[in-house]
Amino acid sequence: MKRLAAVVALLGLATVTACSGNTGDKSAAGGGDGGGGLYTTIDAIKPSLDVNGPINPWSPKGNAFWGYNAMRIAWSKNHLTDPNQFYPGIAASWEIAPDNSSITLHLQPNNKWSDGKPVTAEDVKFSIALAYTQGSTAFAIDPGAAGAASEVEVVDDKTVKISQDMKNPSVTFVRGVMDSFIVPQHVWSSVLPADFWDKLKAARGEGADAENARAEITALSEKVLAFAPPKDVSAGPFALERMNPGEALLVKNKNFYNAANVGPDQVKMLNSTGNEQIWNYLIAGKLDSAPFTAVPADVMKRISSTPGNAVVKGFSPVSLGLAFNQAKKPYDNVHVRRGLAYLINREEVTTIASPEGGTPAVTTTGIHQKPAAEWLGAELGELEPYKLDPAKAEEEFKKAGLKKEGGKWTLPDGTPWKFTINVPTPFSDWVSGAKAVTSQLTAAGVDAEVLTVADYPLYLKEIAEGKYDVGFWLVALGPAPYNIYQRLYGASNGWAILGGKVKHSAPGKNGNWMGGPETIEVDGAKVNPGELTAKLNSASEDEQKTIVGQLAKAANQDLPVVQLWDYVNTQFVNTNHFTGFPENDSDLLRQPAGVWIQLGMVKKK
Amino acid sequence: MTAFARRLAGHLARGLVMILIVTTVSFFVIRSVPGDPMAARYEKMVEQGMSPEAAQRAVEVLFGFAPTGSLWQQYVDYMSGLARLDLGQSLTVPGVGVSTVLFSAAKWTILPVLAGTLLSFLIGIVMGVYAAIKRSGKLGDILAISGSLLHGVPQYVLALLLGAVFTTLWPILPQGGTADIMFEPGFNAGYIGSLVEHATLPVLTYALAGYGGWILAMKSSVVTVLGDDFILAAELRGLKRGFIFRYVARNAILPLFTILALSLGMLFGGAIFIERIFNYPGLGLMLIDSITNRDYALMGGAFLLITAAIIVANIAADLFYTVIDPRVRSGEGVA
Secondary structure, rough: OOOHHHHHHHHHHHHHHOOHHHHHOOOOOOOOOOOEEEEEEOOHHHHHHOOOOOOOOOOOOOOOEOOEEEEOOOOOOOOOOOOOOEEEEEEEEEEEOOOOEEEEEEOOOOEEEEOEOOOOOOHHHHHHHHHHOOOHHHOOOOOOOOOOOOEEEEEOOOOEEEOOOOOOOOOHHHHHHOEEEEHHHHHHHHOOOOOOOHHHHHOOOOOOOHHHHHHHHHHHHHHHHHHOOOOOOOOHHHHEEEEEOOOOEEEEOOOOOOOOHHOOOEEEEEEHHHHHHHHHHHHOOOOOOEEOOOHHHHHHHHHHHHHOEEEEEEEEEEEEEEEEEEOOOOOOOOOHHHHHHHHHHHEEEEEEHHHOOOEOOOOOOOOOOOHHHHHHHHHHHOOOOOOHHHHHHEEEEEHHHHOOEEEEOOOOOOEEEEEEEEEEOOOOOHHHHHHHHHHHHOOOEEEEEEEEEEEHHHHHHHHOOOOOOOOEEOOOOOOOOHHHHHHOOOOOHHHEEOOOOOOOOOOOOOOOOOOOOOEEEEEEEEEOOHHHHHOOOOHHHHHHHHHHHHHHHHHHHHHOOEEEEEEEEEEEEOOOOEEEOOOOOOHHHHOOOHHHHHOOOEEEO | OOOHHHHHHHHHHHHHHHHHHHHHHHHHHHHOOOOOOHHHHHHHHHHHHOOOOHHHHHHHHHHHHHHOHHHHHHHHHHHHHOOOOOOOEEOOOOOOOOHHHHHHHHHHHHHHHHHHHHHHHHHHHHHHHHHOOOOHHHHEEEEEEEHHHHHHOHOOOOOOHHHHHHHHHHOOOOOOOOOOOOOOOOOOOOHHHHHHHHHHHHHHHHHHHHHHHHHHHHHHHHHHHOOHHHHHHHHHHOOOOOHHHHHHHHHHHHHHHHHHHHHHHHHHHHHHHHHHHHHHOOOOHHHHHHHHOOOOHHHHHHHHHHHHHHHHHHHHHHHHHHHHHHHHHHOOOOO
């Protein structure tokens, strides 16, 4: 018994000691020398840290944190209509040829890797070679792919010129180049063979040699993806010092070109596996900044009441749509879809489902309302708003041949009509939104229900297999107009770009679960929305505007989805320790806090 | 070969067969889990602003590691890899072996589970003896009620309650992770203190969840032993109460050792809920992550490890019983 008592006492002592551990012997972690403080945050791109992940920006679980220790050539502003606007990154400035045929990058003159070696044009060229193995848009080896770079030329130690293959140009070429990660050649050199560029040249040809070269480059992709440098050598404002399963510590890179203006000396990344943990961190005031997290109103109140916490809001290029499977009856009938749109009160649905992170869609066009105003101008006001109007809904349902018996709508042959919305269970705002929609429809005589699906991978599989009549679907994923409209008139609706040509698959084939017709009538004329969408990839700015106008009208009339709410980029900052955060509507809200810090905005209080 | 060695060999053979069966079943069950990890990854990349073509190419590169060939061929490959102790590569952490991922997560499950279970066992059996001896008094009642209460509350409810109290209402303990990253890992007071601090809530949950069962089982066992003839004989011989206590406790505790070993194995299953609630990155959290990402290789490895833990715990319980109970050693057997 005495021994037992001693063990218990020791355990108790250890716990007490531990509970007061915050005053213990914390080591100064590396680079901090100016009292710049510790900045604590959660990475929006990788909310779940993985201690086994390599320091590799191409690895989906890599410990390369964008804007902190992983650097891009430049950081996109995600401008509403212009995808070619950027903040400097590895490149200090750039010149884009008027026809988008090339871009010349001028690197930061004084930038060095964290190990003291200079960042050179050769590093950029080598990183582009790595990007070719991963097949990013701008650096695809497939000769038929859109927007491939044809040449990478080192002009001098700090200048690189990248030319586009103008046989198949893309308006997103520049964005694709700028989004490239740059890593140190002297650390990664073993990953690529010395004759990589010769292989790439051969891969662009035809015949057996080209096939072999392509296969070799594809094989390299796995090697690149799995490469794990033993130590972080970063050209960003920070370098990874160490991590454990719950946290990562990054310390200031004194060789970073703008190190003098980098506020924090250290950054602590916290792991999170769910929204609740982020809420708790925020309520406790532990985060200097946090990404968008779906937050119920009561939790928002508690977060806001924590001293120093503030909410910053901006544009988020995402909307939520109620998507129909038009291969199924009665959703093949546009009047049914329109009737349903007239029965949904989007204000109420948004208030219930996403009061802090969404605004009701002003109409349904496939575009988020902010860029819609830019793209469409006065035309936006001419589109059908689909405001709540039960009388119009009744009219549309009758046009579709639906019948109302005993206060309930039935199919044209008199059989019951069950309107079922499928949503993935973990998306709590979608579940709430779907329930709000079904309540409204039920009150209007449509027998409606919500079915939840265990998780997102299962949801995506089943929706792609055409198992659902109606589901929730993210749309308007801008800023490039092609990216926006491929959600409505892309692979999910049967259109795919193969070898530079648009091909349409029948409903139920090749991932076509939306099942819309290949051509639709808009203002009395037949249009092929998939072909129009594909054209957005290479059209000039004026042409894009015309096409976007046509597609918005098509989406507004044909309603492949009923747009419910436009997401708002809601972020949290805490000003107790740092100031200088982006303000409402700043472009920078669409970049990680590491980019704010490297630009010199965030300052220790 | 001694009787003990024969017994051990028999157990190991049966254990291997069981692992083989469970591995086979879990292989096919895991691969029948519906859901498309490629589609999920593609969606995420597009939502993050990547162009559809780039996202498509990226998932093709990433899932180039995905198993190919018929299900039967995949099974043969998997089992032959297993025979070489190769569990394959994780899909979500390219280039990293499943065994590396598993072992890095396992230590964060094994230590808290062991600590919590042993803590609950020690406190539970001591309190169980008191509850039996004082069963007619108030102390006995209080102890018995505390046992019933805690035995009835599910582990995850306890975890939620403890989390709410100690991380939100009275936030004196951390909300997740294994240690504060600001401490240099190593044998130093700050780091060890931080480890203990972060493990406190999971350990406390395991301990409280197990305590009710131990106290009730021990009380029942002690009451049974108290009625045995040898206790009466001991009392008649005029032995002191302390000696009686030792005789009673030693005999009453024997059946509980079997349950202890088994519960250690079973607790790995419970860790899934506890680790999720406390964001404690052990096997349970890793398993949830692998299921969400449909990382078949990692899921298979995690199931295999949990199965092996339960089987090893069974064997250990049986062998341990052989060691501590002379009746088993002598072949009398115990029911």
